[in-house]
Amino acid sequence: MLKLVLFLQVLILILFALFGFIVYQEGKAVSENLNDALVVIDEVKAILPKLDLALDSINQLQTVFDSLESLSEILSILTNPFSSGD
DSSP: OHHHHHHHHHHHHHHHHHHHHHHHHHHHHHHHHHHHHHHHHHHHHHHHHHHHHHHHHHHHHHHHHHHHHHHHHHHHHHHOTTSOOO
16 A cells, blocks of 8 residues: 555656646746737837838938929929910
């Protein structure tokens, strides 16, 4: 009977050890994934100011193109002053 109790105790200890090992491995995998995610977030943070500059440049180009449209109208009037216009 004592051998059976001893066997069950050893079996329970082995099960706890396996459970602890599995939890440790999963925690390690989660930690690595979290570190990878933090690296990606840092890279995105580094890119965001450059994207803001690019968007500002694009917005400035929109105003330039709007100005070019009115300039084109003025040039067409100056180059063809005798056109009927409207």
